Amino acid sequence: MEYQAKYITEDIKLSSYDDKFFKSDIMFDHHMLIWFISGETKIVQADATYFFKKGDIFLIPRNQLATIINYPKEGQPHKTVVMHLSTERLRHFYAKLNVKPKASELQKIYVFNSHPLLESCLASLVPYFEMQELPEDIASLKITEAVTILRTIEKGIDNLLANFEEPGKIDLADYMERNFMFNLPLEKFGYLTGRSLTTFKRDFSKAFNCTPQRWLTRKRLELAHYQFVEKKRKAIEVCYETGFENLSHFSYAFKKHFGYAPTELLNRLSSNN
Structure with missing residues:
Protein backbone atom coordinates (compact mmCIF):
# COMPACT_ATOMS: atom_id res chain seq x y z
CA MET A 1 0.00 0.00 0.00
CA GLU A 2 1.37 3.38 -1.02
CA TYR A 3 0.16 5.71 1.70
CA GLN A 4 1.20 9.33 2.04
CA ALA A 5 0.13 11.94 4.57
CA LYS A 6 1.14 15.58 4.65
CA TYR A 7 0.39 17.47 7.84
CA ILE A 8 -0.18 21.19 8.26
CA THR A 9 -0.56 20.55 11.98
CA GLU A 10 -1.33 17.36 13.92
CA ASP A 11 -5.03 18.21 13.42
CA ILE A 12 -5.03 18.86 9.64
CA LYS A 13 -3.68 16.48 7.02
CA LEU A 14 -3.83 15.59 3.34
CA SER A 15 -4.24 11.82 3.12
CA SER A 16 -3.55 9.74 -0.01
CA TYR A 17 -3.77 5.99 -0.80
CA ASP A 18 -2.52 4.79 -4.18
CA ASP A 19 -3.00 1.03 -3.78
CA LYS A 20 -6.04 -1.05 -4.77
CA PHE A 21 -7.81 -0.42 -1.49
CA PHE A 22 -7.18 0.07 2.20
CA LYS A 23 -9.35 -1.28 5.00
CA SER A 24 -9.33 -0.47 8.70
CA ASP A 25 -11.53 -0.87 11.76
CA ILE A 26 -11.46 2.39 13.63
CA MET A 27 -12.72 4.12 16.74
CA PHE A 28 -12.15 7.83 16.34
CA ASP A 29 -10.73 9.72 19.32
CA HIS A 30 -11.77 13.05 17.77
CA HIS A 31 -14.55 14.26 15.50
CA MET A 32 -13.27 14.17 11.92
CA LEU A 33 -14.33 16.52 9.12
CA ILE A 34 -13.41 15.05 5.73
CA TRP A 35 -13.47 16.47 2.19
CA PHE A 36 -12.98 14.14 -0.79
CA ILE A 37 -10.61 15.25 -3.54
CA SER A 38 -10.63 11.89 -5.37
CA GLY A 39 -11.37 8.20 -4.81
CA GLU A 40 -14.19 6.51 -2.95
CA THR A 41 -14.84 5.32 0.60
CA LYS A 42 -17.26 2.78 2.04
CA ILE A 43 -18.01 3.17 5.75
CA VAL A 44 -19.82 0.32 7.50
CA GLN A 45 -21.32 0.89 10.93
CA ALA A 46 -23.54 -1.39 13.01
CA ASP A 47 -26.77 0.13 11.70
CA ALA A 48 -25.82 1.93 8.47
CA THR A 49 -23.51 1.84 5.44
CA TYR A 50 -22.27 4.99 3.70
CA PHE A 51 -20.59 5.62 0.34
CA PHE A 52 -18.56 8.77 -0.33
CA LYS A 53 -16.93 10.04 -3.51
CA LYS A 54 -15.18 13.06 -5.05
CA GLY A 55 -16.59 16.33 -3.73
CA ASP A 56 -18.38 14.83 -0.73
CA ILE A 57 -17.94 16.29 2.75
CA PHE A 58 -18.87 14.49 5.96
CA LEU A 59 -18.29 14.57 9.72
CA ILE A 60 -17.61 11.38 11.71
CA PRO A 61 -18.29 11.77 15.47
CA ARG A 62 -15.72 10.59 17.99
CA ASN A 63 -16.05 7.25 19.79
CA GLN A 64 -17.86 5.70 16.83
CA LEU A 65 -17.00 2.21 15.60
CA ALA A 66 -16.65 1.81 11.85
CA THR A 67 -15.09 -0.35 9.18
CA ILE A 68 -13.63 1.93 6.53
CA ILE A 69 -12.62 0.76 3.06
CA ASN A 70 -10.84 3.30 0.82
CA TYR A 71 -10.60 2.85 -2.95
CA PRO A 72 -8.73 4.73 -5.68
CA LYS A 73 -11.06 5.61 -8.57
CA GLU A 74 -10.61 6.23 -12.30
CA GLY A 75 -6.82 6.20 -12.09
CA GLN A 76 -6.80 8.73 -9.26
CA PRO A 77 -5.61 7.99 -5.71
CA HIS A 78 -7.91 8.04 -2.71
CA LYS A 79 -7.17 11.58 -1.54
CA THR A 80 -8.85 13.55 1.24
CA VAL A 81 -8.37 16.60 3.40
CA VAL A 82 -8.92 15.56 7.02
CA MET A 83 -9.54 17.97 9.88
CA HIS A 84 -9.53 16.61 13.44
CA LEU A 85 -11.87 18.56 15.72
CA SER A 86 -10.17 17.64 18.96
CA THR A 87 -11.81 17.94 22.37
CA GLU A 88 -9.10 20.41 23.41
CA ARG A 89 -9.79 22.77 20.50
CA LEU A 90 -13.56 22.47 20.89
CA ARG A 91 -13.35 23.22 24.63
CA HIS A 92 -11.42 26.37 23.76
CA PHE A 93 -13.99 27.34 21.09
CA TYR A 94 -17.05 26.80 23.29
CA ALA A 95 -15.50 28.41 26.38
CA LYS A 96 -16.55 31.78 24.93
CA LEU A 97 -20.14 30.69 24.29
CA ASN A 98 -23.10 29.99 26.53
CA VAL A 99 -23.95 26.59 25.06
CA LYS A 100 -25.53 23.78 27.04
CA PRO A 101 -25.69 20.65 24.90
CA LYS A 102 -28.63 18.32 25.34
CA ALA A 103 -28.12 14.74 26.49
CA SER A 104 -26.23 12.84 23.82
CA GLU A 105 -28.38 10.91 21.38
CA LEU A 106 -27.38 8.12 19.02
CA GLN A 107 -24.60 9.73 17.03
CA LYS A 108 -24.56 9.53 13.26
CA ILE A 109 -22.31 10.51 10.40
CA TYR A 110 -23.24 13.99 9.22
CA VAL A 111 -23.30 14.27 5.41
CA PHE A 112 -22.90 17.69 3.76
CA ASN A 113 -22.35 16.59 0.13
CA SER A 114 -20.48 19.46 -1.57
CA HIS A 115 -21.70 22.35 0.58
CA PRO A 116 -20.08 25.51 -0.86
CA LEU A 117 -19.09 27.07 2.49
CA LEU A 118 -17.42 23.92 3.82
CA GLU A 119 -15.85 23.12 0.45
CA SER A 120 -14.37 26.61 0.22
CA CYS A 121 -12.95 26.32 3.76
CA LEU A 122 -11.39 22.89 3.23
CA ALA A 123 -10.18 23.52 -0.34
CA SER A 124 -8.34 26.63 0.88
CA LEU A 125 -6.10 24.32 2.94
CA VAL A 126 -4.64 22.50 -0.08
CA PRO A 127 -1.95 25.11 -0.98
CA TYR A 128 -0.66 25.01 2.60
CA PHE A 129 0.39 21.37 2.23
CA GLU A 130 3.23 22.50 -0.06
CA MET A 131 4.68 24.74 2.65
CA GLN A 132 7.40 23.55 4.99
CA GLU A 133 5.69 25.03 8.02
CA LEU A 134 2.40 26.76 8.76
CA PRO A 135 1.99 29.12 11.73
CA GLU A 136 -0.17 27.52 14.40
CA ASP A 137 -2.51 30.52 14.56
CA ILE A 138 -3.46 30.09 10.90
CA ALA A 139 -4.35 26.44 11.48
CA SER A 140 -6.41 27.44 14.52
CA LEU A 141 -8.26 30.03 12.45
CA LYS A 142 -9.10 27.43 9.81
CA ILE A 143 -10.48 25.02 12.41
CA THR A 144 -12.48 27.86 14.01
CA GLU A 145 -13.83 28.74 10.56
CA ALA A 146 -14.90 25.13 9.94
CA VAL A 147 -16.66 24.83 13.32
CA THR A 148 -18.43 28.16 12.77
CA ILE A 149 -19.68 26.99 9.37
CA LEU A 150 -20.88 23.68 10.86
CA ARG A 151 -22.85 25.56 13.52
CA THR A 152 -24.38 27.74 10.78
CA ILE A 153 -25.52 24.98 8.43
CA GLU A 154 -26.33 22.09 10.80
CA LYS A 155 -29.01 22.67 13.42
CA GLY A 156 -28.23 20.89 16.68
CA ILE A 157 -24.52 20.31 15.91
CA ASP A 158 -23.68 21.89 19.28
CA ASN A 159 -25.19 18.82 20.98
CA LEU A 160 -22.34 16.86 19.40
CA LEU A 161 -19.41 19.27 19.32
CA ALA A 162 -19.96 20.82 22.77
CA ASN A 163 -20.49 17.47 24.51
CA PHE A 164 -17.24 16.47 26.20
CA GLU A 165 -18.52 13.54 28.27
CA GLU A 166 -16.65 10.26 28.19
CA PRO A 167 -18.56 6.99 27.64
CA GLY A 168 -20.42 5.86 30.76
CA LYS A 169 -21.06 2.31 31.88
CA ILE A 170 -23.66 0.76 29.60
CA ASP A 171 -25.19 -2.67 29.00
Whole structure:
Protein backbone atom coordinates (compact mmCIF):
# COMPACT_ATOMS: atom_id res chain seq x y z
CA MET A 1 0.00 0.00 0.00
CA GLU A 2 1.37 3.38 -1.02
CA TYR A 3 0.16 5.71 1.70
CA GLN A 4 1.20 9.33 2.04
CA ALA A 5 0.13 11.94 4.57
CA LYS A 6 1.14 15.58 4.65
CA TYR A 7 0.39 17.47 7.84
CA ILE A 8 -0.18 21.19 8.26
CA THR A 9 -0.56 20.55 11.98
CA GLU A 10 -1.33 17.36 13.92
CA ASP A 11 -5.03 18.21 13.42
CA ILE A 12 -5.03 18.86 9.64
CA LYS A 13 -3.68 16.48 7.02
CA LEU A 14 -3.83 15.59 3.34
CA SER A 15 -4.24 11.82 3.12
CA SER A 16 -3.55 9.74 -0.01
CA TYR A 17 -3.77 5.99 -0.80
CA ASP A 18 -2.52 4.79 -4.18
CA ASP A 19 -3.00 1.03 -3.78
CA LYS A 20 -6.04 -1.05 -4.77
CA PHE A 21 -7.81 -0.42 -1.49
CA PHE A 22 -7.18 0.07 2.20
CA LYS A 23 -9.35 -1.28 5.00
CA SER A 24 -9.33 -0.47 8.70
CA ASP A 25 -11.53 -0.87 11.76
CA ILE A 26 -11.46 2.39 13.63
CA MET A 27 -12.72 4.12 16.74
CA PHE A 28 -12.15 7.83 16.34
CA ASP A 29 -10.73 9.72 19.32
CA HIS A 30 -11.77 13.05 17.77
CA HIS A 31 -14.55 14.26 15.50
CA MET A 32 -13.27 14.17 11.92
CA LEU A 33 -14.33 16.52 9.12
CA ILE A 34 -13.41 15.05 5.73
CA TRP A 35 -13.47 16.47 2.19
CA PHE A 36 -12.98 14.14 -0.79
CA ILE A 37 -10.61 15.25 -3.54
CA SER A 38 -10.63 11.89 -5.37
CA GLY A 39 -11.37 8.20 -4.81
CA GLU A 40 -14.19 6.51 -2.95
CA THR A 41 -14.84 5.32 0.60
CA LYS A 42 -17.26 2.78 2.04
CA ILE A 43 -18.01 3.17 5.75
CA VAL A 44 -19.82 0.32 7.50
CA GLN A 45 -21.32 0.89 10.93
CA ALA A 46 -23.54 -1.39 13.01
CA ASP A 47 -26.77 0.13 11.70
CA ALA A 48 -25.82 1.93 8.47
CA THR A 49 -23.51 1.84 5.44
CA TYR A 50 -22.27 4.99 3.70
CA PHE A 51 -20.59 5.62 0.34
CA PHE A 52 -18.56 8.77 -0.33
CA LYS A 53 -16.93 10.04 -3.51
CA LYS A 54 -15.18 13.06 -5.05
CA GLY A 55 -16.59 16.33 -3.73
CA ASP A 56 -18.38 14.83 -0.73
CA ILE A 57 -17.94 16.29 2.75
CA PHE A 58 -18.87 14.49 5.96
CA LEU A 59 -18.29 14.57 9.72
CA ILE A 60 -17.61 11.38 11.71
CA PRO A 61 -18.29 11.77 15.47
CA ARG A 62 -15.72 10.59 17.99
CA ASN A 63 -16.05 7.25 19.79
CA GLN A 64 -17.86 5.70 16.83
CA LEU A 65 -17.00 2.21 15.60
CA ALA A 66 -16.65 1.81 11.85
CA THR A 67 -15.09 -0.35 9.18
CA ILE A 68 -13.63 1.93 6.53
CA ILE A 69 -12.62 0.76 3.06
CA ASN A 70 -10.84 3.30 0.82
CA TYR A 71 -10.60 2.85 -2.95
CA PRO A 72 -8.73 4.73 -5.68
CA LYS A 73 -11.06 5.61 -8.57
CA GLU A 74 -10.61 6.23 -12.30
CA GLY A 75 -6.82 6.20 -12.09
CA GLN A 76 -6.80 8.73 -9.26
CA PRO A 77 -5.61 7.99 -5.71
CA HIS A 78 -7.91 8.04 -2.71
CA LYS A 79 -7.17 11.58 -1.54
CA THR A 80 -8.85 13.55 1.24
CA VAL A 81 -8.37 16.60 3.40
CA VAL A 82 -8.92 15.56 7.02
CA MET A 83 -9.54 17.97 9.88
CA HIS A 84 -9.53 16.61 13.44
CA LEU A 85 -11.87 18.56 15.72
CA SER A 86 -10.17 17.64 18.96
CA THR A 87 -11.81 17.94 22.37
CA GLU A 88 -9.10 20.41 23.41
CA ARG A 89 -9.79 22.77 20.50
CA LEU A 90 -13.56 22.47 20.89
CA ARG A 91 -13.35 23.22 24.63
CA HIS A 92 -11.42 26.37 23.76
CA PHE A 93 -13.99 27.34 21.09
CA TYR A 94 -17.05 26.80 23.29
CA ALA A 95 -15.50 28.41 26.38
CA LYS A 96 -16.55 31.78 24.93
CA LEU A 97 -20.14 30.69 24.29
CA ASN A 98 -23.10 29.99 26.53
CA VAL A 99 -23.95 26.59 25.06
CA LYS A 100 -25.53 23.78 27.04
CA PRO A 101 -25.69 20.65 24.90
CA LYS A 102 -28.63 18.32 25.34
CA ALA A 103 -28.12 14.74 26.49
CA SER A 104 -26.23 12.84 23.82
CA GLU A 105 -28.38 10.91 21.38
CA LEU A 106 -27.38 8.12 19.02
CA GLN A 107 -24.60 9.73 17.03
CA LYS A 108 -24.56 9.53 13.26
CA ILE A 109 -22.31 10.51 10.40
CA TYR A 110 -23.24 13.99 9.22
CA VAL A 111 -23.30 14.27 5.41
CA PHE A 112 -22.90 17.69 3.76
CA ASN A 113 -22.35 16.59 0.13
CA SER A 114 -20.48 19.46 -1.57
CA HIS A 115 -21.70 22.35 0.58
CA PRO A 116 -20.08 25.51 -0.86
CA LEU A 117 -19.09 27.07 2.49
CA LEU A 118 -17.42 23.92 3.82
CA GLU A 119 -15.85 23.12 0.45
CA SER A 120 -14.37 26.61 0.22
CA CYS A 121 -12.95 26.32 3.76
CA LEU A 122 -11.39 22.89 3.23
CA ALA A 123 -10.18 23.52 -0.34
CA SER A 124 -8.34 26.63 0.88
CA LEU A 125 -6.10 24.32 2.94
CA VAL A 126 -4.64 22.50 -0.08
CA PRO A 127 -1.95 25.11 -0.98
CA TYR A 128 -0.66 25.01 2.60
CA PHE A 129 0.39 21.37 2.23
CA GLU A 130 3.23 22.50 -0.06
CA MET A 131 4.68 24.74 2.65
CA GLN A 132 7.40 23.55 4.99
CA GLU A 133 5.69 25.03 8.02
CA LEU A 134 2.40 26.76 8.76
CA PRO A 135 1.99 29.12 11.73
CA GLU A 136 -0.17 27.52 14.40
CA ASP A 137 -2.51 30.52 14.56
CA ILE A 138 -3.46 30.09 10.90
CA ALA A 139 -4.35 26.44 11.48
CA SER A 140 -6.41 27.44 14.52
CA LEU A 141 -8.26 30.03 12.45
CA LYS A 142 -9.10 27.43 9.81
CA ILE A 143 -10.48 25.02 12.41
CA THR A 144 -12.48 27.86 14.01
CA GLU A 145 -13.83 28.74 10.56
CA ALA A 146 -14.90 25.13 9.94
CA VAL A 147 -16.66 24.83 13.32
CA THR A 148 -18.43 28.16 12.77
CA ILE A 149 -19.68 26.99 9.37
CA LEU A 150 -20.88 23.68 10.86
CA ARG A 151 -22.85 25.56 13.52
CA THR A 152 -24.38 27.74 10.78
CA ILE A 153 -25.52 24.98 8.43
CA GLU A 154 -26.33 22.09 10.80
CA LYS A 155 -29.01 22.67 13.42
CA GLY A 156 -28.23 20.89 16.68
CA ILE A 157 -24.52 20.31 15.91
CA ASP A 158 -23.68 21.89 19.28
CA ASN A 159 -25.19 18.82 20.98
CA LEU A 160 -22.34 16.86 19.40
CA LEU A 161 -19.41 19.27 19.32
CA ALA A 162 -19.96 20.82 22.77
CA ASN A 163 -20.49 17.47 24.51
CA PHE A 164 -17.24 16.47 26.20
CA GLU A 165 -18.52 13.54 28.27
CA GLU A 166 -16.65 10.26 28.19
CA PRO A 167 -18.56 6.99 27.64
CA GLY A 168 -20.42 5.86 30.76
CA LYS A 169 -21.06 2.31 31.88
CA ILE A 170 -23.66 0.76 29.60
CA ASP A 171 -25.19 -2.67 29.00
CA LEU A 172 -22.25 -4.76 27.80
CA ALA A 173 -24.21 -7.61 26.22
CA ASP A 174 -26.41 -5.28 24.15
CA TYR A 175 -23.43 -3.24 22.97
CA MET A 176 -21.38 -6.28 21.94
CA GLU A 177 -24.31 -7.87 20.11
CA ARG A 178 -24.54 -4.71 17.98
CA ASN A 179 -20.81 -4.12 17.46
CA PHE A 180 -19.02 -7.50 17.43
CA MET A 181 -18.06 -7.17 13.74
CA PHE A 182 -15.52 -4.41 14.45
CA ASN A 183 -12.01 -5.75 14.97
CA LEU A 184 -10.77 -3.58 17.84
CA PRO A 185 -8.62 -4.32 20.90
CA LEU A 186 -10.58 -5.42 23.95
CA GLU A 187 -9.32 -2.30 25.75
CA LYS A 188 -11.28 -0.18 23.26
CA PHE A 189 -14.46 -2.20 23.78
CA GLY A 190 -13.95 -1.78 27.50
CA TYR A 191 -13.58 1.99 27.16
CA LEU A 192 -16.69 2.31 24.99
CA THR A 193 -18.77 0.36 27.51
CA GLY A 194 -17.39 2.35 30.45
CA ARG A 195 -15.11 -0.36 31.89
CA SER A 196 -11.49 -1.13 32.55
CA LEU A 197 -10.08 -4.11 30.65
CA THR A 198 -10.27 -6.30 33.79
CA THR A 199 -13.88 -5.34 34.49
CA PHE A 200 -14.80 -5.79 30.83
CA LYS A 201 -13.45 -9.36 30.77
CA ARG A 202 -15.20 -10.20 34.05
CA ASP A 203 -18.56 -8.77 32.95
CA PHE A 204 -18.20 -10.38 29.52
CA SER A 205 -17.70 -13.81 31.07
CA LYS A 206 -20.81 -13.33 33.20
CA ALA A 207 -22.89 -12.20 30.22
CA PHE A 208 -21.79 -14.81 27.66
CA ASN A 209 -20.12 -17.61 29.66
CA CYS A 210 -17.28 -17.49 27.15
CA THR A 211 -14.03 -15.66 26.52
CA PRO A 212 -14.35 -12.48 24.41
CA GLN A 213 -12.11 -13.75 21.60
CA ARG A 214 -13.89 -17.08 21.22
CA TRP A 215 -17.31 -15.39 21.25
CA LEU A 216 -16.24 -12.68 18.79
CA THR A 217 -14.83 -15.22 16.33
CA ARG A 218 -18.00 -17.34 16.45
CA LYS A 219 -20.30 -14.34 16.01
CA ARG A 220 -18.29 -13.01 13.07
CA LEU A 221 -18.27 -16.39 11.33
CA GLU A 222 -22.02 -16.80 11.84
CA LEU A 223 -22.58 -13.35 10.36
CA ALA A 224 -20.34 -14.23 7.41
CA HIS A 225 -22.33 -17.41 6.78
CA TYR A 226 -25.57 -15.42 6.85
CA GLN A 227 -24.16 -12.88 4.39
CA PHE A 228 -23.24 -15.67 1.97
CA VAL A 229 -26.52 -17.57 2.18
CA GLU A 230 -29.07 -14.79 2.53
CA LYS A 231 -27.37 -11.78 0.94
CA LYS A 232 -25.34 -13.55 -1.79
CA ARG A 233 -22.29 -11.41 -0.93
CA LYS A 234 -18.78 -11.92 -2.33
CA ALA A 235 -16.10 -13.51 -0.14
CA ILE A 236 -13.80 -10.49 -0.18
CA GLU A 237 -16.64 -8.18 0.91
CA VAL A 238 -17.81 -10.49 3.67
CA CYS A 239 -14.29 -11.02 4.95
CA TYR A 240 -13.55 -7.35 5.50
CA GLU A 241 -17.00 -6.40 6.78
CA THR A 242 -17.21 -9.10 9.47
CA GLY A 243 -14.04 -8.23 11.36
CA PHE A 244 -11.34 -10.27 9.58
CA GLU A 245 -8.07 -8.76 8.39
CA ASN A 246 -7.26 -10.96 5.38
CA LEU A 247 -8.97 -13.50 3.16
CA SER A 248 -6.68 -16.46 3.91
CA HIS A 249 -7.20 -16.24 7.68
CA PHE A 250 -10.94 -15.78 7.16
CA SER A 251 -11.15 -18.85 4.91
CA TYR A 252 -9.16 -20.96 7.38
CA ALA A 253 -11.32 -19.93 10.34
CA PHE A 254 -14.53 -20.40 8.35
CA LYS A 255 -13.61 -23.95 7.29
CA LYS A 256 -12.49 -24.86 10.81
CA HIS A 257 -15.83 -23.71 12.23
CA PHE A 258 -18.27 -24.97 9.58
CA GLY A 259 -16.34 -27.84 8.01
CA TYR A 260 -16.25 -26.32 4.53
CA ALA A 261 -14.53 -23.30 2.98
CA PRO A 262 -16.34 -20.17 1.78
CA THR A 263 -15.60 -21.12 -1.83
CA GLU A 264 -17.28 -24.50 -1.32
CA LEU A 265 -20.38 -22.84 0.13
CA LEU A 266 -20.53 -20.26 -2.64
CA ASN A 267 -20.15 -22.94 -5.33
CA ARG A 268 -22.92 -24.98 -3.72
CA LEU A 269 -25.21 -21.95 -3.55
CA SER A 270 -24.42 -21.06 -7.17
CA SER A 271 -25.21 -24.58 -8.41
CA ASN A 272 -28.56 -24.53 -6.62
CA ASN A 273 -29.69 -21.39 -8.41
